[in-house]
Amino acid sequence: MFGLRTILVCAKNRFSTIKTSWVGRVIHPLTLMMPIDQMHDENEKEVFKRTLNLFDLIAVGLGAIIGAGIFVLVGNAAADFAGPAVILSFVLAGFVALLAALSFAEMSTMVPLAGSSYSFTYATMGEFAAWLLGWDLILENVIAVALVSNGWALYVRTLFTDTLHVNVEESILKSWIGWNQTTESFNRTGFALNLPAAIIVLALTLLLVYDINGSVFVNNIIVIFKVVAILIFIFASIKFIKKENYEPFIPKNEGSSNKFGVSGMFRATTLAFFAYTGFDGITTVAQDTKKSSRNNLPIAILSSFGISAVLYIGFCLALIGVVPYDQLGVVSPVLMAAQKIGMNWLAITIHLAAIASLTSVALINIMVESKILYSMANDGLLPEFLALIYETRRTPYTATIFTGVISAIFASLLPIEFLSEISSIGTLFSYFLVHAGLFIMRWTKNKDVKHSFNFPSRTYVIPILGGIISILLMHTMSKWAKMRFGVWMAVGVIVYFLYGRKKSKLRNRKKKIETVTNIFDTTNANDSIVSKTETYPI
Known part of the structure; x- marks a missing residue:
């Protein structure tokens, strides 16, 4: 039997043949790759303030990963799908997320630019694939910010009404358009807009425009608070844990394919996977990181993932141990648990931690989106005004605004019901392309590219397995989520061919080089003697 390496070599040779055919001549212009050396040169420029250290990077990761979802997701996944086996669901989801974290960690040292997975794809799969991913990330991050800010408004209202017993006008928390999940149609709500959600987004935007260091400092404080709050809940719950709450560990399936049993546990695993997403945000601040700390990127990615995994699993153990799983299908299961053990102060603390978590997630997502817009505009694929820098603050202010x-x-x-369906599929698409990019890098360029993180050493298993799992999880998304994703990507293809392809700096630079080369070759052909070859930089 042929080994994997033999198969890959044969495929590589076949690919080289296709490149010279008419099919290759059509496709090749779409696969122009940004030279990695050029990306490293770009990284050396002092575009942003290089002040972030390892702790700042880990806090960026934790700020994006640990959202209020942990305070709701665990209870709902246990009550609706997995029972106590939700603990195992988070372990399995952590393994799947680890594959993506390892790929991002290695790619971050090879392509240390602010564009994150967009830049990774540009270096490995070419301009068109990079454009599709960047276009996907534009929608994904905007939707994520909108979704999180909606949740933030609801949590703030609950804090005032249920905990502080202060009435809040409901009309300012309702969106102008409603979404009926049963009929899958829009409707008018009769309200104007969700004012608190808009206010928190604009406030965080101004903070990011003003100063990246101030934004990171605020995020650091929030991260410390929410991690401490989760730890307090875990340790405060230990003496109230009842062994019988873990039995049966995998409840018997109730007839539905996802209602408990092993199938329910795997359904909960799919949901839990999205609780781990966000560590890729670390790579968007690569150009804000101190030059002497290049290895901090992969360390921060894996550290933030590891800390989140430990907190999630510990949180699951505590919550299931305190409250029977069939009672956790409520809006705020953690508040129920805190009240059940008679600690009202803990309920308030957890509520504040949820609000803080949503704030940091929104902050990081706005920052991530602005860096991706900046990178795409800097490459010429989006209008140049999105690449403008606030000179005194060194922030991409137009992209951020x-x-x-x-x-x-x-x-x-x-x-919020409509927004929640769109974000996840875009994340999986970006993970798939990063896995594919790492596979291509190992297959074609691994010996030539310098990178300081390579774990496990040069194996194809991680990118192949991670890519396959990403595709399978995308397949589990709802039909309407896939349709909306497809429509958005189709619009992206049109925009690329009408604008991005024509304005691409890489493509235009290549055309100039080819023009000069043709002129030089024509001149030499007319000369009787050519004594030497000269190179003319563009």
């Missing part, structure tokens, strides 16, 4: 305004509009007008 654009992100904030669009996100605020989405947050104030669109319902």
Whole structure:
């Protein structure tokens, strides 16, 4: 039998043959790759303030990963799908997320630019694939900010009404458009807009425009608070844990394919996977990181993932141990658990931690979106004004303001039920392309590219397995989520061919080089003697 390496060599040779055919001549212009040396040269420029250290990077990861979902997701996944086996679901989901974290960690040292997976794809799969991924990330991050800010408004209202017993006018928390999940149709709500959601988005936008260091400092404080709050809940719950709450560990399936049993546990695993997403945000601040700390990127990615995994699993053990799983299908299962053990102060602390978590997630997502817009505009694929830098603060202010305004509009007008269906599939698509990019890098360029992180050493297993799992999870998304994703990507293809392809700096630079080369070759052909070859830089 042929070994994997033999098969890959044969495929590589076949690919080389295709490149010279008419099919290759059509496809090749779409696969122009940004030279990695050029990306490293770009990384050396002092575009942003290089002040972030390892702790800042880990906090960025934790700020994006640990959202309020942990305070709701665990209870709902246990009550609706897995029972106590939700603990195992988070372990399995952590393994799947680890594959993506390892791929991102290695790619971050080879392509240390602010564009994250967009830049990774540009270096390995070419301009068109990079454009599709960047276009996907634009929608994904805007939707994520809108979704999180909607949740933030609801948690703030609950804090005032249920905990502080202060009435809040409901009309300012309702979006202008409603979404009926049964009929899958829009409807008018009779309200104006979700004002608190828009306000928090715009406030965080102004903070990011003003100073990246101030934004990171605020995120650091929030991360410390929410991690401490989770730890307090875990340790405060230990003496109230009842062994019988873990039995049966995998409840008997109730007839539905996802209602308990092993199938229910795997359904919960799919949901738990998205609780781990967000560590890729670390790679978007690569150019804000101290030059002497290049290895901090992979360390921060894996550290933030590891800390999150430990907190998630510990949280699951504590919550299931305190409250029977069939009672956890409520809006705030953690508050129920805190009240059940007679600690009202803990309930308030957890509620504040949820609000803080949502704040940091929104902050990081706005920052991530602005860096991706900046990178795409800097490459010529989006309008140049999105690549403008606030000279005194060294922040991409136009991209940040654009992100904030669009996100605020989405947050104030669109319902949370509609937004929640769109974000996840885009994340999986980006993970798939990063796995594919790492596979290509190992297959074609691994010996030539310098990178300081390579674990496990040069194996194809991680990118192949990670890519396959990403595709399978995308397949589990709803039909309407796939349709909306497909429509958005189709629009992206049109925009690329009408604008991005023509304005691409890489493509235009290549055309100039080819023009000069043709002129030089024609001149030499007319000369009787050519004594030497000269290179003319463009």
